Amino acid sequence: MLGLLWARLCGLDNPVRLRRAEATRRVLSLDLNKDRDVERLHENGINTLDIDPVEGRYMLSGGADGIIVLYDLANLTKSPSYTCKAICKVGKSHPDMHKFSVETVQWYPHDTGIFTSSSFDKTLKTWDTNSLQLAEVFHFEGTVYSHHMSPLATKHSLIAVGTKGPKVQLCDLNSGSCSHILQGHRGEVLAVRWSPRYDYILATASADSKVKLWDVRKATGCLMTLDRHNGEKSKSSSETINTAHNGRVNGLCFTSDGLHLLTVGTDDRMRLWNSASGVNTLVNYGKVCNDSRKSVKFTVSEGCSPDFVFVPCDGTIALYTIYSGEKISVLRGHYDNVDCCVFQPQLQELYSGGKDCNVLAWVPAVREPVPDEDSAKSGSNRHLNPAFEDAWSSSEEEG
Numbered sequence: 001m002l003g004l005l006w007a008r009l010c011g012l013d014n015p016v017r018l019r020r021a022e023a024t025r026r027v028l029s030l031d032l033n034k035d036r037d038v039e040r041l042h043e044n045g046i047n048t049l050d051i052d053p054v055e056g057r058y059m060l061s062g063g064a065d066g067i068i069v070l071y072d073l074a075n076l077t078k079s080p081s082y083t084c085k086a087i088c089k090v091g092k093s094h095p096d097m098h099k100f101s102v103e104t105v106q107w108y109p110h111d112t113g114i115f116t117s118s119s120f121d122k123t124l125k126t127w128d129t130n131s132l133q134l135a136e137v138f139h140f141e142g143t144v145y146s147h148h149m150s151p152l153a154t155k156h157s158l159i160a161v162g163t164k165g166p167k168v169q170l171c172d173l174n175s176g177s178c179s180h181i182l183q184g185h186r187g188e189v190l191a192v193r194w195s196p197r198y199d200y201i202l203a204t205a206s207a208d209s210k211v212k213l214w215d216v217r218k219a220t221g222c223l224m225t226l227d228r229h230n231g232e233k234s235k236s237s238s239e240t241i242n243t244a245h246n247g248r249v250n251g252l253c254f255t256s257d258g259l260h261l262l263t264v265g266t267d268d269r270m271r272l273w274n275s276a277s278g279v280n281t282l283v284n285y286g287k288v289c290n291d292s293r294k295s296v297k298f299t300v301s302e303g304c305s306p307d308f309v310f311v312p313c314d315g316t317i318a319l320y321t322i323y324s325g326e327k328i329s330v331l332r333g334h335y336d337n338v339d340c341c342v343f344q345p346q347l348q349e350l351y352s353g354g355k356d357c358n359v360l361a362w363v364p365a366v367r368e369p370v371p372d373e374d375s376a377k378s379g380s381n382r383h384l385n386p387a388f389e390d391a392w393s394s395s396e397e398e399g
Contacts, residue, residue, distance in 0.1 A: 197258025
């Protein structure tokens with residue numbers, strides 16, 4: 001650390017390198033913050049969370065009770081112990097509240113004046129944040145499992161929607177109607193995700209065990225169907241070819257640079273794909289428990305070296321390095337299954353929601369003091385996490 005600071009001070013090193021090293025240290029030290037509570041307003045499990053990408057200050061939550069809550073994450077009390085208060089909520093007294101479980105909430109990517117929500121009541125709703133009034137409603141024939149807006153699109157305002165039917169719906173915010181449909185899946189579409197690198201590339205995951213990549217500018221649409229065998233003949237003749245998982249695929253997440261795509265399925269596997277070629281990188285993450293019938297909301301870190309992925313596994317959150325597959329740690333704190341988690345990249349914090357109706361805050365631990373000679377001789381200082389040692393190696397400082 002001192003080597004990095006000295007090189008930065010002398011102008012010998014890139015400030016990005018120091019920032020990445022500190023971001024990595026903070027992620028590796030994430031722990032449950034017992035001094036920070038998130039106000040508990042949901043009466044049933046929490047299915048989805050989203051932090052606004054503009055300020056990183058406001059968080060949305062959607063629950064199985066149909067309620068949507070908007071929180072202010074900032075500490076305005078100037079006290080180390082505080083509660084993140086709910087600013088407002090779309091609750092039972094609201095005339096336009098969702099009738100059934102809210103499965104996805106998302107901020108409009110370019111400002112906090114608009115947010116969206118989708119539900120098992122077969123609707124996708126667009127809300128005015130300031131007035132908390134309904135701006136637009138899209139109706140579908142089947143249950144809505146997931147929706148997503150492109151984080152960088154400026155030439156289109158399309159919302160991709162996955163429903164109980166096999167067709168992927170694209171809704172246009174500008175026109176207020178369904179612009180077109182992507183056909184190719186044979187089962188319900190459980191997860192949809194736009195690329196953070198190209199505003200016209202969309203990934204979809206389905207109960208038919210398949211993951212497809214689409215170019216929404218083209219008439220044919222589908223670019224490729226991901227194959228976990230990379231085109232090689234399967235050893236078992238009973239296995240279906242061109243499938244991403246041996247089971248339902250219910251989770252998608254691009255890496256922060258958009259070069260790779262992570263998928264999770266009910267075969268208890270997580271896979272990493274090259275998003276340009278569609279090649280399975282064959283990274284082994286071990287068993288990743290997943291028996292969810294719905295969409296799994298997992299997330300990745302940003303600005304770290306190496307990059308990390310946070311995956312809800314039963315009542316815990318597992319932390320893996322993305323490109324090596326190493327399981328770094330397990331975050332425990334929920335009393336029931338964890339359904340969703342979201343990463344705050346500015347402060348390297350993590351928020352998670354579960355069936356216990358709680359939203360928990362995971363924050364970087366305070367730096368431990370440098371051990372004195374006595375403690376060093378006694379060996380009482382704790383060993384560093386192996387991934388942490390890699391991020392701070394002397395060879396990196398000299399390079």
